[in-house]
Amino acid sequence: MRELPLSKVYQLLEPGPVVLLATARNGRPNVMTMSWHMMIEFEPPQLACVVSNANYSFAALRATGECVIAVPARKLAAKVVKVGNSSGRDLDKFATFGLGQLPAARVKPPLIADCFANLECKVTDRRFVNKYNLFILEVLKAWIDPAQKNPKTIHHRGYGTFVVDGPTIKLKSRMR
Amino acid sequence: MRELPLSKVYQLLEPGPVVLLATARNGRPNVMTMSWHMMIEFEPPQLACVVSNANYSFAALRATGECVIAVPARKLAAKVVKVGNSSGRDLDKFATFGLGQLPAARVKPPLIADCFANLECKVTDRRFVNKYNLFILEVLKAWIDPAQKNPKTIHHRGYGTFVVDGPTIKLKSRMR
Numbered sequence: 001m002r003e004l005p006l007s008k009v010y011q012l013l014e015p016g017p018v019v020l021l022a023t024a025r026n027g028r029p030n031v032m033t034m035s036w037h038m039m040i041e042f043e044p045p046q047l048a049c050v051v052s053n054a055n056y057s058f059a060a061l062r063a064t065g066e067c068v069i070a071v072p073a074r075k076l077a078a079k080v081v082k083v084g085n086s087s088g089r090d091l092d093k094f095a096t097f098g099l100g101q102l103p104a105a106r107v108k109p110p111l112i113a114d115c116f117a118n119l120e121c122k123v124t125d126r127r128f129v130n131k132y133n134l135f136i137l138e139v140l141k142a143w144i145d146p147a148q149k150n151p152k153t154i155h156h157r158g159y160g161t162f163v164v165d166g167p168t169i170k171l172k173s174r175m176r
Numbered sequence: 177m178r179e180l181p182l183s184k185v186y187q188l189l190e191p192g193p194v195v196l197l198a199t200a201r202n203g204r205p206n207v208m209t210m211s212w213h214m215m216i217e218f219e220p221p222q223l224a225c226v227v228s229n230a231n232y233s234f235a236a237l238r239a240t241g242e243c244v245i246a247v248p249a250r251k252l253a254a255k256v257v258k259v260g261n262s263s264g265r266d267l268d269k270f271a272t273f274g275l276g277q278l279p280a281a282r283v284k285p286p287l288i289a290d291c292f293a294n295l296e297c298k299v300t301d302r303r304f305v306n307k308y309n310l311f312i313l314e315v316l317k318a319w320i321d322p323a324q325k326n327p328k329t330i331h332h333r334g335y336g337t338f339v340v341d342g343p344t345i346k347l348k349s350r351m352r
Contacts, residue, residue, distance in 0.1 A: 015331030016192010155191030160349030166342025173336030
């Protein structure tokens with residue numbers, strides 16, 4: 001993994017890819033699938049995400065205030081769905097689905113080796129957790145896998161339907 | 177436009193498309209381009225979005241508490257960028273860029289006729305506006321244009337680069 005400048009993090013999450021969210025509690029890592037996230041600030045990069053309190057990851061995220069958000073490419077789609085269909089209450093998802101772990105630099109949850117990008121995050125605002133299950137995160141460190149060239153991300157449309165990235169177009173925009 | 181059941185709204189926004197946000201203040205409609213949004217509840221559909229206080233739309237959204245979020249397809253990409261590159265302070269973007277308006281049922285801002293989906297929204301929580309420019313919205317009514325078949329949405333990757341929807345894949349998921 002190569003470090004990615006924090007100023008570029010928004011370009012990973014702004015297009016709305018399905019992501020994995022890794023937590024660690026009492027030395028035990030867990031991972032869930034998530035689509036409800038958005039950027040809220042460019043740099044330092046901040047984002048908001050919703051983690052349902054029905055998810056096993058919710059308590060770990062709230063208690064530890066740390067997570068890794070990892071972006072999987074198309075080739076991981078089947079594993080991503082299996083991660084989403086199961087709960088860390090019942091099994092070790094890393095072992096069960098053969099997801100590789102790498103140590104993170106600033107947080108306890110692991111980087112997910114199979115993903116082309118990994119973002120080490122800390123929770124910076126919990127005021128909307130009780131009402132909306134909404135966490136505000138800051139990205140402390142970002143990693144990209146240079147071996148994965150032009151990864152295609154996937155976008156959830158509900159009930160197992162995903163749209164894979166298609167062609168890239170370039171338009172004259174002054175928008176960052 | 178045909179009415180869309182509110183239970184299906186999340187399927188439009190969850191994949192992270194670039195959207196247009198229409199406001200109306202003192203009888204004058206305006207429109208901006210936005211990518212920082214996410215679902216936070218299925219039904220009634222609620223979402224969060226960030227509208228920078230540097231945008232002319234910010235004051236209108238805060239003051240009126242109403243907007244329309246419209247989802248453009250690929251063919252509107254050039255107009256979407258022009259909307260994003262200009263400000264309602266200086267011009268009437270609907271007239272300048274030839275965007276058609278249709279009356280909304282529950283809010284004052286117009287539906288955008290050229291978009292394949294339109295969501296009539298009201299602001300339901302302003303507590304994160306001052307700190308993050310983050311609005312919580314509820315979708316009151318949703319419309320879909322049945323004439324636009326299988327529209328391809330666009331996803332912003334920064335500086336005028338957009339990824340267009342590619343192939344759809346179907347996987348066995350229990351995730352809603």
